[in-house]
Amino acid sequence: MIEAVGLTKRYGDKTAVYNLSFQVRPGSVTGFLGPNGSGKSTTMRMILGLDNPTSGTVTIGGYPYRKLPNAPRQVGALLDAKAVHGGRAARSHLLSLAQLSGIPARRVDEVLRVVGLQDVAKKRSKGFSLGMGQRLGIAAALLGDPQVLLFDEPVNGLDPEGILWVRNLMKALAAEGRTVFVSSHLMSEMALTADHLIVIGRGQLLADMSVTDFISANSADFARVRTPDSEPQLREKLSSALTEAGGHVLPEQDGALRVTGLPLPRISDLAHEADVRLWELSPHQASLEEAYMRMTQGAVDYRSTIDQKAGLQQPLPPGAQPPMPVPGQGQPGWYAPPPPQQAGQPFTAPTPPSGPYGGAPAGAYGAPGAPGAPSAGAPNPYAAPAPQGQPPVAPAQPPAAAPAPAASAPAPADPTQPKDAR
Amino acid sequence: MAAVQVIRSEWTKIRSVASTVWTLSLTVVVTVALGTLISALSRSQYDRMPVRERLSFDPTVISFAGMTLGQLAMIVFGVLVVSNEYGTGTIRVSLAAVPQRGTFLFSKIAVAAALALAVGMVTGFAAFFLGQAMLGSLGTKIGEPGVLRAVIGSGLYMALIAMFSMGVAAMLRSAMLSLGILMPFFFLISNILGNVDATKKIGRYLPDQAGSRIMQVVPRIGDDTPYGPWGGLGIMVLWVIAALAGGYALLRKRDA
Amino acid sequence: MIELVGLTKRYGEKVAVDGLTFSVRPGIVTGFLGPNGAGKSTTMRMILGLDRPTAGDVRIDGRHYDQLKDPLTYIGALLDAKAVHGGRSAYHHLLCLAQSNGIPDRRVAEVLDTVGLTAVAKKKAKGFSYGMGQRLGIAAALLGDPQILMFDEPVNGLDPEGIHWIRNLMKSLAAQGRTVFVSSHLMSEMALTADHLVVIGQGRLLADTSMAGFIRQNSRSYVRIRSPQRERLVDVLHEAGITVVEAGGGTLEVEGGKAERIGELAARYGVVLHELSPQQASLEEAFMQLTAESVEYHAHAGPMEVPQDWGAGWKGA
Numbered sequence: 001m002i003e004a005v006g007l008t009k010r011y012g013d014k015t016a017v018y019n020l021s022f023q024v025r026p027g028s029v030t031g032f033l034g035p036n037g038s039g040k041s042t043t044m045r046m047i048l049g050l051d052n053p054t055s056g057t058v059t060i061g062g063y064p065y066r067k068l069p070n071a072p073r074q075v076g077a078l079l080d081a082k083a084v085h086g087g088r089a090a091r092s093h094l095l096s097l098a099q100l101s102g103i104p105a106r107r108v109d110e111v112l113r114v115v116g117l118q119d120v121a122k123k124r125s126k127g128f129s130l131g132m133g134q135r136l137g138i139a140a141a142l143l144g145d146p147q148v149l150l151f152d153e154p155v156n157g158l159d160p161e162g163i164l165w166v167r168n169l170m171k172a173l174a175a176e177g178r179t180v181f182v183s184s185h186l187m188s189e190m191a192l193t194a195d196h197l198i199v200i201g202r203g204q205l206l207a208d209m210s211v212t213d214f215i216s217a218n219s220a221d222f223a224r225v226r227t228p229d230s231e232p233q234l235r236e237k238l239s240s241a242l243t244e245a246g247g248h249v250l251p252e253q254d255g256a257l258r259v260t261g262l263p264l265p266r267i268s269d270l271a272h273e274a275d276v277r278l279w280e281l282s283p284h285q286a287s288l289e290e291a292y293m294r295m296t297q298g299a300v301d302y303r304s305t306i307d308q309k310a311g312l313q314q315p316l317p318p319g320a321q322p323p324m325p326v327p328g329q330g331q332p333g334w335y336a337p338p339p340p341q342q343a344g345q346p347f348t349a350p351t352p353p354s355g356p357y358g359g360a361p362a363g364a365y366g367a368p369g370a371p372g373a374p375s376a377g378a379p380n381p382y383a384a385p386a387p388q389g390q391p392p393v394a395p396a397q398p399p400a401a402a403p404a405p406a407a408s409a410p411a412p413a414d415p416t417q418p419k420d421a422r
Numbered sequence: 423m424a425a426v427q428v429i430r431s432e433w434t435k436i437r438s439v440a441s442t443v444w445t446l447s448l449t450v451v452v453t454v455a456l457g458t459l460i461s462a463l464s465r466s467q468y469d470r471m472p473v474r475e476r477l478s479f480d481p482t483v484i485s486f487a488g489m490t491l492g493q494l495a496m497i498v499f500g501v502l503v504v505s506n507e508y509g510t511g512t513i514r515v516s517l518a519a520v521p522q523r524g525t526f527l528f529s530k531i532a533v534a535a536a537l538a539l540a541v542g543m544v545t546g547f548a549a550f551f552l553g554q555a556m557l558g559s560l561g562t563k564i565g566e567p568g569v570l571r572a573v574i575g576s577g578l579y580m581a582l583i584a585m586f587s588m589g590v591a592a593m594l595r596s597a598m599l600s601l602g603i604l605m606p607f608f609f610l611i612s613n614i615l616g617n618v619d620a621t622k623k624i625g626r627y628l629p630d631q632a633g634s635r636i637m638q639v640v641p642r643i644g645d646d647t648p649y650g651p652w653g654g655l656g657i658m659v660l661w662v663i664a665a666l667a668g669g670y671a672l673l674r675k676r677d678a
Numbered sequence: 679m680i681e682l683v684g685l686t687k688r689y690g691e692k693v694a695v696d697g698l699t700f701s702v703r704p705g706i707v708t709g710f711l712g713p714n715g716a717g718k719s720t721t722m723r724m725i726l727g728l729d730r731p732t733a734g735d736v737r738i739d740g741r742h743y744d745q746l747k748d749p750l751t752y753i754g755a756l757l758d759a760k761a762v763h764g765g766r767s768a769y770h771h772l773l774c775l776a777q778s779n780g781i782p783d784r785r786v787a788e789v790l791d792t793v794g795l796t797a798v799a800k801k802k803a804k805g806f807s808y809g810m811g812q813r814l815g816i817a818a819a820l821l822g823d824p825q826i827l828m829f830d831e832p833v834n835g836l837d838p839e840g841i842h843w844i845r846n847l848m849k850s851l852a853a854q855g856r857t858v859f860v861s862s863h864l865m866s867e868m869a870l871t872a873d874h875l876v877v878i879g880q881g882r883l884l885a886d887t888s889m890a891g892f893i894r895q896n897s898r899s900y901v902r903i904r905s906p907q908r909e910r911l912v913d914v915l916h917e918a919g920i921t922v923v924e925a926g927g928g929t930l931e932v933e934g935g936k937a938e939r940i941g942e943l944a945a946r947y948g949v950v951l952h953e954l955s956p957q958q959a960s961l962e963e964a965f966m967q968l969t970a971e972s973v974e975y976h977a978h979a980g981p982m983e984v985p986q987d988w989g990a991g992w993k994g995a
Binding site: 033036131156158159160161162163186188192226228269272277279281282283289293 | 711713714807809833834835836837838839840841842863864865866867870902904906937938941942944945950951952953954955956962965966969
Binding site for chain 3: 427432440506511678
């Protein structure tokens with residue numbers, strides 16, 4: 001059990017972590033999410049007693065890390081895969097750690113086997129790939145057979161087999177009643193691994209709940225409905241019947257309908273009443289990524305924008321660039337305007353059902369938070385030689401969102417210094 | 423692939439890293455300062471020198487005395503220009519941008535050599551004039567026979583030392599390895615070989631010994647060196663060509 | 679278009695890439711998958727003319743890489759995020775590359791803006807995080823506005839916003855008719871991004887197929903059904919010769935992709951369905967199935983055996 005109470009860390013006048021209180025309970029995998037620079041690493045370092053909190057406390061099993069009796073046998077952590085002396089062999093590295101905390105040498109060979117490094121145990125870690133370094137770091141974390149485990153980005157550099165292995169390892173550790181706390185940027189991976197989530201943004205707690213609750217709270221579930229391909233009129237008929245009954249219907253790329261606001265049995269009944277046969281009626285939950293994006297969109301440090309390519313247009317010698325196969329040929333611009341339904345801010349779309357991840361390729365080239373993708377149907381906006389009459393309008397934020405920086409800021413508009421730039 | 427583009431790119435590369443500035447300024451400062459100091463010392467010691475040494479007293483060479491140490495900074499410059507690409511893995515990005523490996527290597531070397539030549543010339547002239555000022559009545563003038571040749575030669579020598587280092591670094595790729603070989607070679611081994619009678623005959627064909635002949639104005643007594651100032655520089659050029667050819671051959675052959 | 683014909687690379691005795699023949703076509707995102715040590719990076723280096731093939735041939739738009747004039751305007755690649763001189767600023771790193779290929783200088787500021795690094799453009803690259811290095815590498819790939827893009831593990835080190843961005847970037851590049859070739863170890867990420875897959879294992883081609891086809895061939899698909907009239911539905915399906923399996927929680931499962939047929943049958947016999955969802959295995963499962971034999975490093979104890987194994991040797995001591 002890890003418990004943080006009012007945890008705060010300031011570096012000078014920059015607040016990295018502010019008043020963070022949470023518990024990481026044993027028996028489940030708890031995911032720790034947040035954008036770059038949100039204070040995840042600082043929090044992890046404070047848990048391990050590497051950084052001192054400015055105020056507040058964090059304890060493991062009731063003790064601050066530094067007062068923990070025989071800490072290496074109780075807590076194992078993977079913070080940085082490359083934190084190994086490059087000239088030392090994998091086995092010597094583990095052996096020196098084991099000797100520090102009175103763990104017998106044969107345990108070293110055990111963990112090397114567990115992580116699959118037994119064949120390279122005598123090799124210097126300098127020649128290790130990122131994935132091998134990661135396995136060595138995991139071996140070090142497992143060394144003391146600890147009840148509490150912390151992993152920072154554990155699947156970095158691993159191949160699919162390694163990723164699957166780490167995922168199952170973490171689940172198995174939790175199933176044995178251990179406390180497993182994992183940070184990751186890979187939402188799809190987290191969705192498969194974690195049971196519980198702690199989400200922070202700009203050093204503050206944004207959410208502390210189960211994965212399923214988190215997804216439901218931050219996005220809408222929907223139903224996918226498909227009617228016989230051969231009879232498009234059935235699709236229209238069903239679409240209007242569902243809309244009439246209060247549902248919200250959006251077409252998907254492959255011809256299916258995405259329906260929100262109606263339970264599956266009701267859709268089934270409505271289809272029956274309208275005499276429409278169904279080829280598919282499946283429940284879907286939005287992805288963890290979508291839910292996460294909605295929640296943290298105000299707390300992102302680095303933003304990508306649309307590629308303007310003005311710099312490439314004139315000076316190129318004739319014929320150097322093959323013509324672009326974009327719709328809207330003949331325009332000097334390089335990118336086509338986004339298709340109608342994807343225009344606008346993906347995350348701030350006023351109607352939750354228009355989830356931006358629903359398989360349709362997003363037309364907008366920019367990342368969320370980029371200048372509002374130009375309105376549908378407008379001529380290629382990037383071709384305009386001068387700024388258009390209308391400046392991009394920062395769309396209204398949904399109430400659930402954290403206060404967002406000016407949506408049109410192309411670069412870190414974040415008042416707090418980005419972590420990476422330190 | 424226009425070589426002009428690549429040369430422009432290499433110029434941007436070389437001026438955008440701090441190591442260029444500090445290695446080259448160190449070259450100038452060390453060579454000039456040490457040369458000035460030794461010139462001043464020589465003047466005060468002249469009266470106590472044996473006659474034999476007084477006869478072969480060469481004020482031009484004295485003012486270039488700092489070069490023994492200053493050239494080491496030039497070697498670091500030459501090595502880093504090439505090995506930086508390998509140490510950081512930038513070589514893959516660079517070769518993907520310029521797949522013609524010859525164009526890539528020789529543009530890089532041309533830019534770095536031009537810069538080294540400019541810095542070498544500045545160093546040579548500064549060391550000469552400051553040295554002569556310190557030597558006072560013992561000094562010589564730029565208009566004396568062979569002196570201008572020696573001063574310009576010192577700049578050429580610096581540029582060639584840098585190019586030789588680039589060739590070696592292109593062969594060895596690692597900065598540590600290249601410096602580990604070049605530094606002791608020029609600072610110790612070459613000196614030892616050149617000063618021990620048994621090995622003198624071989625030692626004088628080494629690049630630095632042959633090349634530095636161009637800076638001599640007054641011949642040493644009993645000097646039986648079989649080449650003249652330009653002949654010596656020619657020998658050094660052959661060394662440079664060999665090093666660069668080796669570097670190019672390996673770059674062409676190797677996987678990046 | 680990238681074309682490989684019989685591409686082979688040997689290092690001494692070891693064969694890294696063994697007779698690879700495939701094409702990467704424009705207009706789609708092609709995923710390049712394989713376990714560690716399968717030869718993905720070697721293949722990518724050979725495409726860029728960095729490594730010389732032992733045998734075989736690779737061509738970019740019909741030409742060898744070193745025959746391309748200003749290659750960055752044909753093909754942009756992200757190979758290694760850390761391939762930057764630490765003492766050089768992001769801006770200068772890109773400027774060197776732009777100048778070497780005759781790309782106008784102001785394009786540098788543009789791509790920096792695109793990847794969101796404008797604010798740190800003048801900072802030395804050694805202070806960059808992995809994610810920032812990755813963005814810089816992507817900027818370098820986009821510099822020449824090339825028709826072909828190649829990315830090796832592009833999402834490494836990026837945060838979720840960055841991952842989402844790069845995914846949409848790749849899709850939109852493909853939608854513009856460009857060729858996008860991307861390697862990744864993250865199957866869940868690939869499943870969202872790629873349209874086509876090239877899978878290699880131990881240097882040999884294992885699959886070159888569409889994403890849907892790959893999953894279909896390498897894993898089980900089934901249809902999950904829920905209905906208030908379960909008994910009747912089972913009878914109807916049985917009558918039609920479809921095997922139904924009880925799957926707990928009141929759901930039924932039918933092997934294969936027969937959703938359409940079941941829907942039609944249910945409509946004909948007036949059976950109400952509350953769910954009719956075709957289920958597919960994940961790309962990861964399919965991948966594991968295919969490459970099971972060509973993995974280099976195996977973690978030994980399987981996940982469920984771990985508990986018994988652990989500390990058994992010393993706990994008692």
